[in-house]
Amino acid sequence: MKTILFSFITLLFIGSNAAFSAGDEKEIKIKTSAVCEMCKARIERNLGLSKGVKESNLNLKDKVVTVKYNPAKTTPEAIKATIINTGYDADNQLANQKAHDKLPSCCRKTAAPH
Numbered sequence: 001m002k003t004i005l006f007s008f009i010t011l012l013f014i015g016s017n018a019a020f021s022a023g024d025e026k027e028i029k030i031k032t033s034a035v036c037e038m039c040k041a042r043i044e045r046n047l048g049l050s051k052g053v054k055e056s057n058l059n060l061k062d063k064v065v066t067v068k069y070n071p072a073k074t075t076p077e078a079i080k081a082t083i084i085n086t087g088y089d090a091d092n093q094l095a096n097q098k099a100h101d102k103l104p105s106c107c108r109k110t111a112a113p114h
Helices: 002-024 037-048 076-086 097-102
Strands: 026-031 053-059 062-071
Touching: 002 026, 026 037, 026 076, 037 053, 037 076, 037 097
Parallel strands: none
Antiparallel strands: 026 062, 053 062
16 A cells, blocks of 8 residues: 555656646747736736736836746747737737727727826
8 A cells, every 4th residue: 555655646746747847937028019007907817818828917118018938838929819819019910900999999009108
């Protein structure tokens, strides 16, 4: 019985180490067209719901969102697609027009920062 218990604990330990080393974290910075706190909340919420995204933080001063993600579960392209489909530009890629049109008027690209 002790041997079985020891084997189980060993396998559990090895499995948890493999999971942590396989999911090394990466970081990407993406320039957006966000203008206000509502934009920040919307982008961070949608990124937080995305598979593989561990953390996101949008700096409204420079309009750059910093995203920490698991490269085994998502890609920079998928992260940018989430931002684009939320209605905001992502680096040099333009926002999805339908999503952008659904944003409140204060959150659109033409709105002044506030």
